[in-house]
Amino acid sequence: MISFSPSEEQQMVVNTVKQFATDVMRKQYRECDESGAIPAEIIDTAWELGLVVSCIPEEHGGAGWEHSAVTGALLAEELAWGDLAMALHILTPWLAILPIVEMGSEAQKKKYLPPLCGGGFAAATAALAEPRYNFDPGALETTARKNGGYVLTGSKCLVPLADGASFTLVYAREGKVNQCFIVDKGAGGLAVGGKEKNMGVRALATYGIELKDCKVPADNKLGGDKGCDFARLDNLSRVALAAMAVGVARGALEFSRDYARDRHTFGEPIGSRQAIAFMLADMAIEIDAARLMNWEAAWKLDRKEDATREAGLAKAYADSMVMMCTDYAVQVMGGHGYVRDNPVELWFRNGRGFTAFNGMAIV
Amino acid sequence: MIDFELTEQEKASVEKAHEIAEKHFRPISRYYDEQEHQEPQELIDLMWSKRGEGGLMGLGIDGALRTEELCWGDAGLALAMPGPGLGGAAVFAAGTKEQWGKFLARFNEGKPKWGAMAMTEPGCGSDTAAITATAVRDGDDWILNGEKIFVTFGHRALDLSEGIVVVWASVDKSAGRAGMKSFVVEAGTPGCRVEKLEKKLGIRASDTATVVFENCRIPFGNILGKAEVKAKTEGFKGAMATFDATRPIVAAMALGVMRAALDMLRDVIDKEGIKIRYNAPRNRQTALEHDFMEMEANYKAARLLTIRAVWMMQNGLPNALESSMAKAKAGRAATLITQRAVELMGPLGYSREYLFEKFMRDAKINDIFEGTGQINTLIVARRVLGFTREQLK
Numbered sequence: 001m002i003s004f005s006p007s008e009e010q011q012m013v014v015n016t017v018k019q020f021a022t023d024v025m026r027k028q029y030r031e032c033d034e035s036g037a038i039p040a041e042i043i044d045t046a047w048e049l050g051l052v053v054s055c056i057p058e059e060h061g062g063a064g065w066e067h068s069a070v071t072g073a074l075l076a077e078e079l080a081w082g083d084l085a086m087a088l089h090i091l092t093p094w095l096a097i098l099p100i101v102e103m104g105s106e107a108q109k110k111k112y113l114p115p116l117c118g119g120g121f122a123a124a125t126a127a128l129a130e131p132r133y134n135f136d137p138g139a140l141e142t143t144a145r146k147n148g149g150y151v152l153t154g155s156k157c158l159v160p161l162a163d164g165a166s167f168t169l170v171y172a173r174e175g176k177v178n179q180c181f182i183v184d185k186g187a188g189g190l191a192v193g194g195k196e197k198n199m200g201v202r203a204l205a206t207y208g209i210e211l212k213d214c215k216v217p218a219d220n221k222l223g224g225d226k227g228c229d230f231a232r233l234d235n236l237s238r239v240a241l242a243a244m245a246v247g248v249a250r251g252a253l254e255f256s257r258d259y260a261r262d263r264h265t266f267g268e269p270i271g272s273r274q275a276i277a278f279m280l281a282d283m284a285i286e287i288d289a290a291r292l293m294n295w296e297a298a299w300k301l302d303r304k305e306d307a308t309r310e311a312g313l314a315k316a317y318a319d320s321m322v323m324m325c326t327d328y329a330v331q332v333m334g335g336h337g338y339v340r341d342n343p344v345e346l347w348f349r350n351g352r353g354f355t356a357f358n359g360m361a362i363v
Numbered sequence: 364m365i366d367f368e369l370t371e372q373e374k375a376s377v378e379k380a381h382e383i384a385e386k387h388f389r390p391i392s393r394y395y396d397e398q399e400h401q402e403p404q405e406l407i408d409l410m411w412s413k414r415g416e417g418g419l420m421g422l423g424i425d426g427a428l429r430t431e432e433l434c435w436g437d438a439g440l441a442l443a444m445p446g447p448g449l450g451g452a453a454v455f456a457a458g459t460k461e462q463w464g465k466f467l468a469r470f471n472e473g474k475p476k477w478g479a480m481a482m483t484e485p486g487c488g489s490d491t492a493a494i495t496a497t498a499v500r501d502g503d504d505w506i507l508n509g510e511k512i513f514v515t516f517g518h519r520a521l522d523l524s525e526g527i528v529v530v531w532a533s534v535d536k537s538a539g540r541a542g543m544k545s546f547v548v549e550a551g552t553p554g555c556r557v558e559k560l561e562k563k564l565g566i567r568a569s570d571t572a573t574v575v576f577e578n579c580r581i582p583f584g585n586i587l588g589k590a591e592v593k594a595k596t597e598g599f600k601g602a603m604a605t606f607d608a609t610r611p612i613v614a615a616m617a618l619g620v621m622r623a624a625l626d627m628l629r630d631v632i633d634k635e636g637i638k639i640r641y642n643a644p645r646n647r648q649t650a651l652e653h654d655f656m657e658m659e660a661n662y663k664a665a666r667l668l669t670i671r672a673v674w675m676m677q678n679g680l681p682n683a684l685e686s687s688m689a690k691a692k693a694g695r696a697a698t699l700i701t702q703r704a705v706e707l708m709g710p711l712g713y714s715r716e717y718l719f720e721k722f723m724r725d726a727k728i729n730d731i732f733e734g735t736g737q738i739n740t741l742i743v744a745r746r747v748l749g750f751t752r753e754q755l756k
Contacts, residue, residue, distance in 0.1 A: 289664035312641030
């Protein structure tokens with residue numbers, strides 16, 4: 001039966017994250033963007049909420065909550081509303097955890113999940129994007145050659161927290177299919193480059209990595225011999241990023257709306273003029289539309305159905321939506337939107353990133 | 364719990380409506396577009412005979428989805444089908460139980476009948492508070508005077524059946540919006556006549572009439588809601604409450620037209636052997652893929668906003684904001700999608716041999732009636748900003 005109401009548990013998760021986003025993330029996002037680093041306390045506090053490892057089965061040290069892409073989308077929206085760089089950082093372990101929980105072999109779960117359930121934030125990550133013109137996640141150029149174990153060759157970029165990660169899931173093409181390989185920290189042939197400099201999400205540490213004949217044991221192919229369902233992981237990533245786009249756009253709408261109410265010109269608030277008011281209305285409509293489309297894609301994924309069409313449309317729509325909204329927010333505020341005293345220029349830079357962030361988040 | 368699954372009953376209802384649309388609407392679509400103002404009598408009789416089976420348009424999720432299907436068949440014909448319509452919706456929303464019996468029972472018996480709503484005047488459209496038609500109390504009667512235009516079903520309700528028209532008129536002009544009341548006028552009432560049938564860009568099978576009231580005398584009991592003029596704007600709020608229910612239904616009509624264009628375009632693309640790659644990133648999409656995905660996403664966006672607005676109404680949640688969001692988005696999306704379909708089809712899109720050009724003409728009305736895209740955007744903007752109509756004009 002059609003319903004647009006989150007469940008009580010989902011609402012609790014949303015409330016918890018919203019509180020954290022308001023009290024912690026929103027207080028420090030600007031300094032983090034300027035300094036290019038996120039204080040460890042913020043990440044630790046987020047980790048203590050327990051949301052990230054909750055979906056790990058109890059026998060492997062987690063809380064054993066049933067994983068839900070809808071819940072993940074709700075949570076990701078709130079985190080991204082707080083700050084996108086922090087949201088991506090906080091959820092980076094999911095890039096490693098969720099594929100293993102859902103598609104890993106028993107041996108892989110046993111080996112890789114429990115160490116993540118210890119005390120503090122445990123960095124593990126994934127590498128999908130490649131630093132080249134016309135990159136396409138469906139046609140990776142990083143290759144995996146079977147040779148007893150596997151030999152990985154290729155370049156990756158936009159790998160969050162690669163430097164400190166205890167292991168990295170590397171996506172590579174084996175024959176004609178994309179597969180995923182668990183590469184341990186310090187593996188031979190794996191070289192993590194310097195921290196990347198990006199237009200937005202400057203507080204998030206992302207790295208390029210090089211794989212030069214990087215040898216991986218045969219057991220480390222995600223899912224064992226049968227491999228993984230890359231299309232599903234790709235779709236779960238689209239849903240995560242679209243949800244974050246909605247969060248960023250919502251922040252932009254709220255801030256520029258408040259400004260349009262307060263800022264007076266010629267004796268009345270600029271929000272009293274349709275030229276401004278209509279921009280805000282369009283933002284509100286498109287944000288809701290993108291959120292609902294993304295919920296539908298997530299809902300389909302929770303039912304274990306193929307959602308390539310829904311997730312593809314939701315992501316493409318959210319990509320355009322967040323750019324429009326963050327641009328409008330800057331425009332509504334004029335020069336005040338352009339200066340770094342106000343957050344909208346930061347959101348504008350972050351908004352542009354979504355078309356490049358393939359595989360940088362997953363729910 | 365967030366859920367997008369229709370109930371079995373809703374699924375069956377949609378399937379049935381689609382079957383009717385495909386079998387009975389689509390094949391005669393072009394004919395009644397070209398033969399404007401000709402009665403599709405067979406279809407009218409058929410749909411009237413099916414009225415008990417839930418085949419017609421209606422409010423609620425079920426009704427909205429059926430509306431989409433029928434308008435997928437043909438939006439003009441869907442708007443020619445008998446039933447209580449917007450007039451009935453107003454009676455249902457603002458009338459008493461007695462009035463339901465008196466005015467709505469007819470839609471379940473005898474010959475086909477239509478219910479119309481008369482609000483727009485030559486001098487006012489969305490600014491319904493500027494209505495100049497008057498209703499003056501005279502003993503046990505009201506006397507109506509004024510001219511109403513763009514009355515959907517006007518001709519069929521008043522001339523071709525024993526239908527009803529719900530007329531908006533002022534009982535006290537000095538009271539402004541608070542003086543606005545609605546009245547039921549039954550077919551055959553002296554002093555009420557259809558003066559003109561509009562010739563239109565699209566939805567040509569639907570009649571759009573000018574109705575003139577000249578000392579039209581109706582019983583006192585035909586007023587919907589209270590006769591007293593209060594300081595508060597209750598009458599006007601009644602009209603607005605009706606819009607909250609009807610705007611998503613008009614949005615659902617738009618959904619039908621846009622999906623008709625999308626489905627037909629997809630058939631053509633399929634026949635050419637082109638597959639839309641939904642997982643291709645933006646930088647790898649062809650221009651056609653990009654256009655098609657944008658069109659389909661806009662359809663989905665409009666559809667979900669519409670279903671949400673209807674769902675809220677069904678669950679008793681205030682939905683004025685969401686109704687206007689759905690209506691604004693659906694009108695705009697229908698316009699975009701159908702125009703793009705004509706463009707992508709090239710000369711074939713422009714030819715009257717195909718239905719693409721008709722979909723484009725039919726779609727445009729959805730961005731106009733039941734509040735233009737702009738007036739709905741304005742309503743959304745006021746709600747987003749928390750501004751009154753005085754603060755945001």
